[in-house]
Amino acid sequence: MEQELISIPFGNSKIDALLYHSTVGSDKSEKEPIVIHVHGFLGNFLDGSQRFLPPLLEKSGYSSLAINTRMANFGLFFGYGILEDTVPQIDTAIVFLKELGYKKIILSGYSLGGNVVLRYAALRNDTSRYTTLKGVIALATPYSMPDSIRRRWDRWKSQPSYEEVYRKAKEILKPDPYNTSEDRTILIYRARGDTYRPEHTEIYTYKTWWFLAGPDAEGAKAYKQIEQIKIPILLIQGWHDDIIDPIETFDLAQIALNAGNNDVSAFYVNTGHTLEGKEGEVGDIVIKWLDRRFQKL
Amino acid sequence: MIRRKESLMSLQTKDGFQLDALLLLMDNKRDILNAPLILYIHGVLGHFLARGTPRLLPPALLEYGIGSFSVNTRMAFMGQIMGQGIFDDAINDIDASVELLVKEGFRQIFILGYSLGANIAAYYAAKRSDPNVRGLILEGCAFSLPDSQRRRWDKWNSVPSYNEVYDKAKEVLGPDPHKSENDQIFIVYRAWGPTFYPFHIEIFSYKAWWFMRGPEAYNAMTYKLISNVRVPVLFLQGENDDIIESRETEELARLVRESGNPDVIVKYIPKAGHDCMENPDETVRVIVDWISSIDSKARWETNNLPA
Numbered sequence: 001m002e003q004e005l006i007s008i009p010f011g012n013s014k015i016d017a018l019l020y021h022s023t024v025g026s027d028k029s030e031k032e033p034i035v036i037h038v039h040g041f042l043g044n045f046l047d048g049s050q051r052f053l054p055p056l057l058e059k060s061g062y063s064s065l066a067i068n069t070r071m072a073n074f075g076l077f078f079g080y081g082i083l084e085d086t087v088p089q090i091d092t093a094i095v096f097l098k099e100l101g102y103k104k105i106i107l108s109g110y111s112l113g114g115n116v117v118l119r120y121a122a123l124r125n126d127t128s129r130y131t132t133l134k135g136v137i138a139l140a141t142p143y144s145m146p147d148s149i150r151r152r153w154d155r156w157k158s159q160p161s162y163e164e165v166y167r168k169a170k171e172i173l174k175p176d177p178y179n180t181s182e183d184r185t186i187l188i189y190r191a192r193g194d195t196y197r198p199e200h201t202e203i204y205t206y207k208t209w210w211f212l213a214g215p216d217a218e219g220a221k222a223y224k225q226i227e228q229i230k231i232p233i234l235l236i237q238g239w240h241d242d243i244i245d246p247i248e249t250f251d252l253a254q255i256a257l258n259a260g261n262n263d264v265s266a267f268y269v270n271t272g273h274t275l276e277g278k279e280g281e282v283g284d285i286v287i288k289w290l291d292r293r294f295q296k297l
Numbered sequence: 298m299i300r301r302k303e304s305l306m307s308l309q310t311k312d313g314f315q316l317d318a319l320l321l322l323m324d325n326k327r328d329i330l331n332a333p334l335i336l337y338i339h340g341v342l343g344h345f346l347a348r349g350t351p352r353l354l355p356p357a358l359l360e361y362g363i364g365s366f367s368v369n370t371r372m373a374f375m376g377q378i379m380g381q382g383i384f385d386d387a388i389n390d391i392d393a394s395v396e397l398l399v400k401e402g403f404r405q406i407f408i409l410g411y412s413l414g415a416n417i418a419a420y421y422a423a424k425r426s427d428p429n430v431r432g433l434i435l436e437g438c439a440f441s442l443p444d445s446q447r448r449r450w451d452k453w454n455s456v457p458s459y460n461e462v463y464d465k466a467k468e469v470l471g472p473d474p475h476k477s478e479n480d481q482i483f484i485v486y487r488a489w490g491p492t493f494y495p496f497h498i499e500i501f502s503y504k505a506w507w508f509m510r511g512p513e514a515y516n517a518m519t520y521k522l523i524s525n526v527r528v529p530v531l532f533l534q535g536e537n538d539d540i541i542e543s544r545e546t547e548e549l550a551r552l553v554r555e556s557g558n559p560d561v562i563v564k565y566i567p568k569a570g571h572d573c574m575e576n577p578d579e580t581v582r583v584i585v586d587w588i589s590s591i592d593s594k595a596r597w598e599t600n601n602l603p604a
Contacts (some may be wrong), residue, residue, distance in 0.1 A: 003305055005319070005346070016346050018305070027355065042375065046305075046317050073374050079495040185484055185495045198380040198502045205495050268381045 001058045007065075008096045015089055016072075020054040020064040031061035033104035033134050033294055035286075036093055038086075040111035040140075044072045048274060049110040049139055051281070056283030062290060066153050069116065076212070078185045079205040083116065083212050083219050090120045098132060102296060104113040106135045108286075111243075111273070112212070114141025115220050122225035135152045135232040137286060138222070140241060140273050143248035145220035149191075152243075156190045156200070170212060171207040183207045226252050227259035234289045235266040236275075236282055241254065243273040265289060301359055302325035308368075308397050310389040314381075318368040318394065319345045321355050329364070330402040333588050334395055335434070337367040338414030344373040347574035350411045350436060354584075357577055359587045360540065361392045368394045372413065377509060380480045380502035384442075384509040385516050389419040399429050405592055409434040409584075412540075412571065413509075416442055419549075420516050423525035432529040432560075432591050434584065437538060437571050440545035442517035449488065453497070456486045463512060466503040480504045525554050529560035532589045533580065537567030562587060 002021040007014040010041040021033065035057060037050045042106035045051070045066035054064035055285055069089050075081025109117035117136050124130040148163045160168075165186065173180045183205045204213070212220050219225070226233065233256055238248040246268060253266040267285050271278040302324040308316050322329055335358065337350045345367035346352055355365035370390040376382025391408070398406055406429050410418030415438035422433050439445040447459045457465070462485065470477040478501045490497035501510070508514050515521060532551055535547045546563055553561045564583045569575040 003303070005303060008349070068346075073344075074378075077495065077500060078498075113591075183495055184493055185498050185500070187482055187484055189481070196481050198378065198480055198482050203378070203482065203500065212439075296390075 001055065008092055010089060010092050015064055015067055015069070015093060017067040017093065018046070020058055022058045022061050022063045024059065024061040032102060033106045033290065034063045034065060034097055034102045035106045035108050035137070036086070036090070036097070037064055037066040037292075038069060038090075038107070038109040038113035039066075039072055040109075042073060042076065043110070043113070044068050049108070052112075052279040053108070053283060053286065056280065057287060058291075060287045060291070062287070065093060065097060065148075071112065071116070071208075071212075075202075076208040077185055077203045077205065079207050081187075081208045081212075082178075083217070084178075086116050087120055087123060088114075091124075094132060096142050096239050102135045103132055105132045106137060106290070107133065108137035108139070109141065110139045110275075111141060112145065113223075114138035115145050115222050118222050118225040118229065119219045121231065122228040125230055125267065126227050127230055133185075133231060135234070137234045137236070137289075138227060138252070139233065139236050139282070140238060140244055140275065141222055141249070142244045143221075143223050143251055144216055145222070146213050146217050148244060148248075149219075150215075153167065153191055156192065156194055158191045159189045160186075165206075165209065166214060169210050172206050173210060178208060179211045180207070193206065199276070222252055223255050226256045229256065230261060232263040232289075232293055234286065235260065235267070236285060237266075237268055238271040238273055238275055238278070239268045240271060243274040245260075263293075301356070308393050310371075310393040312386065312389050314371050314390065316368055316370065316390055316393065317345075317388045318366055319355075320364070321359055322364040323359060323362060330532075331405060332362050332364060333405045333407060333431075334364040334366060334398065334403050335591055336391070336398065336406055336408045337365055338391070338408065338410040338418050339367075339373060340412030340414050340437075341372075342374065342377070343411070343414070344369045350409075350580075353574045353577060354409075354580070355575075357581045358584060361581070363585070363588065366398055366439050367545065370417070372417070372505075374511075377505040378500045379484055380482075380501060381469060382505045382509075383475070383516065384420075384505075384506050384532075385475075386472070386508075387417050388421050388424060392425070395425075395427055395430060399427070402530045404429050406430050407432045407434060407588060410453060412437045412439075415439075416517055416519050418524065419519045419523050422528060423522040426527060430528060432531065432588070433526060434533060435549075435583060435589075436533040436573055437535070437541050438519060438532065438546065438549060439541055440520050440548055442519070443510050443512055444512050444518070445541070445545075447512075450485065453487045453489070453491055455488050456493075457483075461546070462503075462506065462570070466507050466511060469503045470507060474504060474507045477504065519549060523549055524556035526553055526556075527558055529591050530558070530562070531584070532561070532563040533573050534563075534565055534581065535571055535573050535575065536565045536567050537570045540571045560591075
């Protein structure tokens with residue numbers, strides 16, 4: 001396997017990425033599709049499924065591009081990690097891969113990244129126009145990021161509460177949250193557990209919160225996105241996920257099927273939200289799913 | 298353009314941290330282990346892809362046959378926010394990096410710290426003396442991280458103030474901050490400028506702040522320990538640095554010289570701010586010349602570099 005750190009030009013900025021080029025069977029034409037991986041909450045391409053999946057896929061001949069979007073690392077803390085702004089970044093990553101010669105592309109996202117790829121696929125659901133996008137993989141993806149966060153904050157009695165943050169966000173960001181130049185960074189204590197310790201604390205700006213976790217964050221409501229997707233969908237979740245209720249994956253699959261997509265698969269693995277300990281099993285599921293749809297077996 | 302080999306690696310520290318690092322070497326150089334190799338330490342909230350020196354300098358120096366090992370320490374990314382980025386413990390990250398490089402056979406190791414990384418590198422060099430570490434490059438090194446922050450927060454009337462944070466930190470962390478089970482994240486508004494906007498804030502956990510910026514963060518007060526550095530030192534600073542004052546660099550260099558270490562050079566990079574790679578040609582030239590002067594006895598085949 002060859003790994004290459006790359007920077008994809010994006011306006012005045014760039015998208016950092018790690019390209020895993022499969023050399024399995026390199027004497028033949030390269031196996032497609034290639035998979036673009038999108039990180040989770042505060043993540044990057046050195047973490048989680050972005051780190052463990054590409055090498056597993058590579059062994060079966062599939063190349064990967066793991067990208068850092070605007071929401072990577074501390075994008076949420078400083079105001080530039082707006083979920084909607086990841087869409088043109090993924091457009092750019094796809095154009096980059098097309099220029100390298102790839103004709104079939106799969107989008108894979110973990111947790112928050114699942115919301116990102118579902119949002120993208122919903123907005124780019126015209127299959128006659130977006131011909132290279134062939135499927136979506138959503139790992140440990142919440143049914144609705146705003147609802148999921150609100151439930152979690154309510155459960156742990158967060159400080160401030162969800163409603164208090166919403167009220168203040170409206171006050172600061174009005175009347176146009178996307179274009180406003182007003183913003184503040186905020187801490188939410190007891191957001192992920194019953195202590196004030198760092199691991200139970202969340203950090204946003206009002207603006208990043210608005211577009212990811214606020215009640216008006218339509219793009220982060222996966223159930224509204226998935227029903228618009230017409231390409232194959234694979235959902236995987238840990239059965240013991242303590243962040244996202246396992247029923248959420250079931251419900252997302254059901255909504256996609258009810259909307260008329262006849263290629264929707266959902267799998268559970270015997271682990272938690274991070275999929276830790278079952279990386280190989282997740283890899284096997286993804287490889288079989290890819291093989292059955294894109295290879296002549 | 299030379300052919301290069303890039304490897305993403307993971308390494309384990311003796312206290313159980315798993316670190317990521319990027320090794321960058323020439324692909325077709327025969328005597329690679331005797332060529333200079335720079336161990337890079339990033340700055341605040343940094344990592345090996347951060348803009349400026351961490352990202353730009355390794356490939357630029359590779360053109361001159363100087364390899365690199367850029368490590369993401371425990372202070373990388375959100376280390377200072379989530380609490381695991383304890384300044385004093387970051388010495389373990391450099392220990393593990395040097396140990397790995399020596400095990401792989403590298404014998405001409407230089408350590409380059411950028412900004413916060415310079416203070417970490419100075420702390421390491423004051424405490425350790427591995428014969429394979431041949432020199433230290435300190436770019437934008439603060440005289441004292443705590444004093445530097447206190448001055449800046451006072452200048453902008455930060456909210457909360459430095460003393461308020463200190464009082465709260467003592468309350469949260471109790472009598473033994475290093476072993477304390479208690480910790481909290483806090484935001485300081487108006488830390489970098491006069492507004493409450495996100496780009497003027499700083500975020501820490503009290504524990505990370507205590508050992509990096511608090512008034513008792515003695516190992517981050519570089520002036521207190523730099524006299525113990527026995528290897529050659531190159532101080533680099535941009536002429537237009539708006540974060541570190543030029544007298545801070547001069548004072549640190551003076552302290553090293555007065556301790557009996559004659560191998561100290563200070564270079565100010567014209568047309569550069571806190572990040573010297575705003576003037577890449579001059580920065581690269583200064584580093585290559587300095588390493589050449591130290592490494593002249595080593596078998597560094599600069600004349601045999603591939604076209």
